[in-house]
Amino acid sequence: MDVAISIKGLVVRHGSLTAVDHVDLEVRPGEVFALLGPNGAGKTTMVETLEGYRSPDEGMVRVLGLDPVADHVELVPSIGVMLQHGGVYPVMTPAQALRLYAAYYDDPVPASELIESLSLSEVAATPWRRLSGGEQQRVSLALALIGRPSVLFLDEPTAGVDLHGRLAIRSIIAEQARAGVTVLVTTHEMAEAEAVAQRVAILHRGRLARVGTMEELTGGGVRFTAPHGLDTTSLGSALGVAVHEDSPGHYRIDAETSPQLVGSLGGWLAEKGATLGELRSGATLEDTYSAIVGEAAYEPAPEPRPTRSRRRSER
Amino acid sequence: MRALRAQLIAEVTMTLRRGETLLLTLGIPLILLVFFSQIKIVSTQGSRPVDLVTPGILALAVMSTSMVSLGIATGFERGYGVLKRLGATPLGRSRLLTAKIASVAAIEVLQAAVIVPVGLLLGWNPSGGVLGAAGAAGACVAGSIAFGGIGLAMAGRLRAEVNLAAANGLYLILLLLGGMVVPLSVLPVGIRTVAELLPAAALSSSLHDSLGPIDGYPACWIVLVVWMVIAPVIAVRAFRFEGD
Numbered sequence: 002m003d004v005a006i007s008i009k010g011l012v013v014r015h016g017s018l019t020a021v022d023h024v025d026l027e028v029r030p031g032e033v034f035a036l037l038g039p040n041g042a043g044k045t046t047m048v049e050t051l052e053g054y055r056s057p058d059e060g061m062v063r064v065l066g067l068d069p070v071a072d073h074v075e076l077v078p079s080i081g082v083m084l085q086h087g088g089v090y091p092v093m094t095p096a097q098a099l100r101l102y103a104a105y106y107d108d109p110v111p112a113s114e115l116i117e118s119l120s121l122s123e124v125a126a127t128p129w130r131r132l133s134g135g136e137q138q139r140v141s142l143a144l145a146l147i148g149r150p151s152v153l154f155l156d157e158p159t160a161g162v163d164l165h166g167r168l169a170i171r172s173i174i175a176e177q178a179r180a181g182v183t184v185l186v187t188t189h190e191m192a193e194a195e196a197v198a199q200r201v202a203i204l205h206r207g208r209l210a211r212v213g214t215m216e217e218l219t220g221g222g223v224r225f226t227a228p229h230g231l232d233t234t235s236l237g238s239a240l241g242v243a244v245h246e247d248s249p250g251h252y253r254i255d256a257e258t259s260p261q262l263v264g265s266l267g268g269w270l271a272e273k274g275a276t277l278g279e280l281r282s283g284a285t286l287e288d289t290y291s292a293i294v295g296e297a298a299y300e301p302a303p304e305p306r307p308t309r310s311r312r313r314s315e316r
Numbered sequence: 317m318r319a320l321r322a323q324l325i326a327e328v329t330m331t332l333r334r335g336e337t338l339l340l341t342l343g344i345p346l347i348l349l350v351f352f353s354q355i356k357i358v359s360t361q362g363s364r365p366v367d368l369v370t371p372g373i374l375a376l377a378v379m380s381t382s383m384v385s386l387g388i389a390t391g392f393e394r395g396y397g398v399l400k401r402l403g404a405t406p407l408g409r410s411r412l413l414t415a416k417i418a419s420v421a422a423i424e425v426l427q428a429a430v431i432v433p434v435g436l437l438l439g440w441n442p443s444g445g446v447l448g449a450a451g452a453a454g455a456c457v458a459g460s461i462a463f464g465g466i467g468l469a470m471a472g473r474l475r476a477e478v479n480l481a482a483a484n485g486l487y488l489i490l491l492l493l494g495g496m497v498v499p500l501s502v503l504p505v506g507i508r509t510v511a512e513l514l515p516a517a518a519l520s521s522s523l524h525d526s527l528g529p530i531d532g533y534p535a536c537w538i539v540l541v542v543w544m545v546i547a548p549v550i551a552v553r554a555f556r557f558e559g560d
Contacts, residue, residue: 052404053403053404054400054403054404054558073408074406074408077404077405077406077408078406080404082401082404082405084397084400084401086397087396087397087398087401088396088397088398088400088401089396089398089401090326090330090393090396090398091392091396092330092333092334093326093330097326100322101322101323101326102405104318104319104321104322104323105319105322105405105406105407106405106406144401148405148406
């Protein structure tokens with residue numbers, strides 16, 4: 002099979018809101034693919050459609066050649082799902098949850114193996130509700146892996162996870178990809194996408210803004226930071242090239258770096274009394290992302306808050 | 317089959333580990349059984365209190381497990397995303413629901429295994445023989461389906477903590493109006509008429525009909541069967557596996 006995940010003309014609506022708007026995408030077998038976008042970009046809706054939780058309003062999706070809704074029973078043994086939050090009985094320990102999930106599959110990974118590989122030995126007998134956010138994420142990942150999936154859907158797998166946990170999760174993702182597993186990761190963290198993915202799609206307001214390898218999405222132009230609100234038209238005239246403020250205080254010059262350009266830029270800024278912050282050649286993924294989503298990229302992601310029902314039950 | 321068995325064991329184990337569930341399904345019924353069989357607070361229509369109360373307590377046990385315990389637990393599982401996640405495993409929703417139904421049945425058998433001996437120790441003298449026992453078992457099955465439908469309809473629609481309050485509130489209302497510890501005959505006519513249309517009164521009256529010492533009201537079996545049919549239909553229409 003050449004394509005593990007195929008999306009054609011996908012539209013998903015929530016009432017009057019179009020959450021996913023005519024998206025076309027293909028993910029190859031064994032590829033780690035990141036869906037990047039700000040909160041509300043439509044990432045989770047898109048993934049939930051691939052997992053069979055939602056039907057497309059328009060278009061078509063296939064996972065391993067199967068329709069996630071119509072062929073749900075045939076598909077689920079081959080996929081592993083990690084939800085953004087929860088999904089585990091709060092009273093169950095990681096060991097109990099893994100043993101229970103193992104019973105759902107014909108050839109599960111031994112629970113002990115996953116407990117060890119995800120560094121869960123010390124908390125294997127601790128109820129889920131008492132685990133830290135990072136430990137809960139690792140248990141959730143272990144549950145997604147237990148059925149030896151061919152396609153893994155990981156929704157914000159490192160959200161709230163400390164550095165040690167992130168490294169462990171990244172290592173597992175890389176290991177799965179080496180074993181031929183297709184991994185679709187959704188995240189709003191660029192560092193995460195850069196660290197794990199071979200290809201990245203940037204989703205903004207339900208539309209696919211860019212898709213490509215890291216090399217394709219970065220590079221080109223000169224970037225600098227300076228106070229927000231500089232007159233880019235005036236600066237562009239001075240430099241003889243176009244200048245854009247992609248997001249507040251982050252500027253892009255459509256030209257290659259040269260001593261003349263740097264000198265002219267420095268002179269113009271000095272004339273305006275503006276301080277030059279960072280100056281570099283080429284774009285990072287963050288630059289590309291910021292150029293697409295604009296100010297939305299600078300909005301801090303809200304910390305997941307436990308629902309009142311969760312808090313109550315945890316007492 | 318392995319997945320279903322594992323899920324059933326997990327459901328029963330989690331139910332029995334919840335202290336509040338044990339209080340609801342065994343503690344309160346036993347306390348009420350002992351209290352109302354020993355102290356004659358309301359008219360028992362010439363019957364011994366224990367003969368009147370024990371069938372009512374069996375009805376209460378069915379309602380506690382199939383509506384309140386099942387509904388509250390399912391509501392929280394929905395809020396936690398557990399149901400959603402299980403929907404993307406080979407267990408599937410049908411086996412999950414089957415495991416839940418079997419778990420309710422298992423808990424109810426356990427309740428009967430405790431309540432019936434305690435009632436007998438207190439002097440309960442059930443009438444009706446084998447036919448009566450079969451009728452009682454049938455009533456309990458019908459009642460479980462009806463109350464399970466009500467519990468799941470609320471769990472699948474209301475936010476977990478709202479469902480918790482609603483299920484407990486409904487439990488109290490149905491306890492008082494259900495002829496379980498307070499005979500329907502002592503209720504004012506208007507309230508009694510409404511009560512007789514509710515599944516609690518229908519179940520307790522059907523159990524009284526089967527096990528004595530009094531007859532249930534004439535339409536109790538019909539009302540029970542109607543609830544057994546419509547409550548699951550409402551649950552199927554109202555239930556959502558996702559969201560809080």
